[in-house]
Amino acid sequence: MRTDAARLWGEACSLICKELPEKDYETWILELNPTSFEDDTLTLEAPFGLFRDRVRQAYLPAIERAVSVAADRRCRVAVVVGSLGRTRATTQDRPRPAGGRPVKRPANLMGRKTFENFIVGESNRLAWAAARQLADGDTSTGNPLFIYGGVGLGKTHLLLAIAHKLKLRGRRVLYYQGEDFTRKMVEALRLDRMDAFRREFQVADALLIDDIQFIAGKKRTQQEFYHAFNLLHGAGKPITLAGDREPSELETLEQGLKSRFQGGLLADLAPLDKDLRYRILRVKMKESGLELSDSAIERVAGRLQGSVRDIEGMVLRLRAATTHHGPDLDERMVETLIAPYVGSAAPVTLDKIIDTVAWVYSISRGELLSRDRSRRVAWPRHVAAYLCRKLTNASLPEIGEVLGGRNHTSVLRAVRSVADRVSGDAAFCSRLREIEGMLGHVRDNGVGARL
Ligand code: ADP
Ligand code: MG
Numbered sequence: 001m002r003t004d005a006a007r008l009w010g011e012a013c014s015l016i017c018k019e020l021p022e023k024d025y026e027t028w029i030l031e032l033n034p035t036s037f038e039d040d041t042l043t044l045e046a047p048f049g050l051f052r053d054r055v056r057q058a059y060l061p062a063i064e065r066a067v068s069v070a071a072d073r074r075c076r077v078a079v080v081v082g083s084l085g086r087t088r089a090t091t092q093d094r095p096r097p098a099g100g101r102p103v104k105r106p107a108n109l110m111g112r113k114t115f116e117n118f119i120v121g122e123s124n125r126l127a128w129a130a131a132r133q134l135a136d137g138d139t140s141t142g143n144p145l146f147i148y149g150g151v152g153l154g155k156t157h158l159l160l161a162i163a164h165k166l167k168l169r170g171r172r173v174l175y176y177q178g179e180d181f182t183r184k185m186v187e188a189l190r191l192d193r194m195d196a197f198r199r200e201f202q203v204a205d206a207l208l209i210d211d212i213q214f215i216a217g218k219k220r221t222q223q224e225f226y227h228a229f230n231l232l233h234g235a236g237k238p239i240t241l242a243g244d245r246e247p248s249e250l251e252t253l254e255q256g257l258k259s260r261f262q263g264g265l266l267a268d269l270a271p272l273d274k275d276l277r278y279r280i281l282r283v284k285m286k287e288s289g290l291e292l293s294d295s296a297i298e299r300v301a302g303r304l305q306g307s308v309r310d311i312e313g314m315v316l317r318l319r320a321a322t323t324h325h326g327p328d329l330d331e332r333m334v335e336t337l338i339a340p341y342v343g344s345a346a347p348v349t350l351d352k353i354i355d356t357v358a359w360v361y362s363i364s365r366g367e368l369l370s371r372d373r374s375r376r377v378a379w380p381r382h383v384a385a386y387l388c389r390k391l392t393n394a395s396l397p398e399i400g401e402v403l404g405g406r407n408h409t410s411v412l413r414a415v416r417s418v419a420d421r422v423s424g425d426a427a428f429c430s431r432l433r434e435i436e437g438m439l440g441h442v443r444d445n446g447v448g449a450r451l
Contacts, residue, residue: 008042009034011070012063013324019062026336028055029063030320032079041076042067052079113160119283121276124154127267131158134238135165142265144229144239148246149269152309155242159208162240171205178214182221189220201228205237212243217252226257233260277304280311290319291327299334303342314341331393348391348439350402356438357384360431369404383432385411386418391439 009032017025032044032055044063046052055063056079067075115135120128127147134145147155163173176184188197201207207228215221232239246268247253247261272280278301285292292300300318304311317337321329329337358368361380368381381403388399389411396408396415403411421428 005034005037005042008037008067008070009044012042012066015066015069016059016062017324019066020059022333023336024059026321026333028059030317030324040071040073041078043078043080046079046081049081052081055079112164113157114164115161118154118157118161119276119280121273121279123270123272123276127154127158127269130265130267131162131240132165134240135162137166137169137171137238139236139238143233143236144241144261144264146247146261146264146266147240147242147269148244148266150244150271150307152307153269153272154308155269156210159210159240159242162206162238163208166206166238172203173206173208174200174204175208176210178209178211181209181215181225182218185221185224197224198228201231204232207232207237207239209240210242212241213245213250215253216250219254222254222257226254226260229257229260239264272307274304277311280308281315284312284315288315288319290315291322292318293328296327296329296334299331300338303338305342310341314338317341350388350392350394350399352439353387353391354384354402356435357387360435360438371404382414382418383435385414387432387435387439389415391436 013029016029020029028051031047031051034042035045036043044055046055060077060079064075064077067077115128115132118124118128127149130141130145131147133141134143147158149155159175163175166173185197188194209215209225215225229239241261243250246266247258250258253261281297281301281304284290285297300314314337318329318334321333321337325333354368355365357380358365361368361376361383363377363380367377368384370377372378385399385403388394388402389396394402396411400406400408400411422432
């Protein structure tokens with residue numbers, strides 16, 4: 001049944017993509033997931049309610065038409081909201097491209113939340129190492145372990161990895177989201193079942209609380225939590241907490257808890273650096289079965305920003321697109337697909353490079369583009385040629401053209417002379433990086449900038 005739905009949707013998509021503007025198709029249609037085809041009704045899952053409404057409102061007739069043509073009889077289409085988990089779980093049923101190349105089914109779309117699947121770099125090494133140690137039952141470097149950092153950087157992943165490992169070792173693990181703890185406690189109070197609630201803590205071998213910031217500020221919850229905490233802590237059982245900032249900055253956290261947390265081991269998950277982002281991109285591509293051409297990877301990698309979750313979102317989106325179009329997504333399509341994840345930075349233009357370089361070297365644009373061969377002017381011109389080559393997709397003749405009508409061999413010579421200097425002159429290198437920064441190309445204070 002599912003395969004029917006997927007096949008039908010695949011055929012319908014190849015019709016819809018001809019009918020709708022490409023952008024609409026990529027934004028709205030590609031995100032839909034076929035789940036069933038019964039009684040001549042194809043059910044499609046949308047990621048969230050507003051999305052569903054928009055699809056119903058704007059595209060339903062076109063979708064129904066295409067599905068009917070594909071099925072060769074009148075069909076109806078139901079657009080519903082799918083939970084993220086379910087939507088992702090059925091990705092193997094996504095449409096196949098018209099050419100019939102089978103879509104690789106990833107073993108598990110984004111990997112399980114284990115230590116083995118956690119990609120380690122400078123920004124998360126401490127938290128990772130501390131979590132592993134605790135998962136081995138070793139509390140000697142600090143208990144509790146308090147992991148903190150921004151959204152999507154791996155807090156929950158590490159907690160689940162700890163839980164997984166402890167369970168493998170036969171330990172009874174109590175894992176709570178901050179809100180769940182409160183909810184369960186309130187419920188226990190209401191039903192007069194506090195004893196049972198507390199007993200869970202008495203028999204647990206380890207306690208993990210995620211999003212602890214949601215406990216902060218609630219007096220009764222904090223008291224109860226304090227009690228549970230002391231019980232396990234006193235017995236030397238491993239405790240791990242995760243929050244969006246360090247304990248001292250959780251203003252509404254009671255002092256007693258604050259100092260308890262601070263007495264343990266604090267480990268932060270810092271924003272990713274460029275190198276780690278790139279490695280995560282490659283691994284997530286592999287895990288999700290995303291195949292891209294080298295030039296598309298290059299395009300995406302140069303623009304990565306944000307958290308691991310952002311990278312995952314981007315990979316899933318690209319993957320949905322390659323399912324229809326194959327790995328050779330063109331430049332415009334890649335730009336559209338990654339736009340929500342890479343901010344609004346416009347691509348660097350030749351003009352912008354020329355203006356910026358002229359400004360940095362205090363010469364006029366006219367001078368930079370002139371025939372003047374004095375070093376004062378020729379060198380900046382070389383630098384501009386180099387940056388045009390590096391930061392844009394323009395060809396050598398095109399670059400020669402905008403740089404005052406030079407032929408491609410002189411552009412090549414200029415590019416090489418700058419490249420030579422880059423490899424031997426650190427001061428020049430950092431100047432170049434500054435210029436790239438001004439062009440909005442370097443986002444990470446130059447960390448790992450490829451020159
Ligand atoms: P947080 O709880 O900090 O908001 P999550 O742990 O939910 O973030 O991470 C968001 C997503 O990114 C999850 O799918 C998680 O598996 C993944 N992730 C985070 N950090 C890593 C990492 N270092 N290696 C691999 N996947 C990661
Ligand atoms: Mg989380």
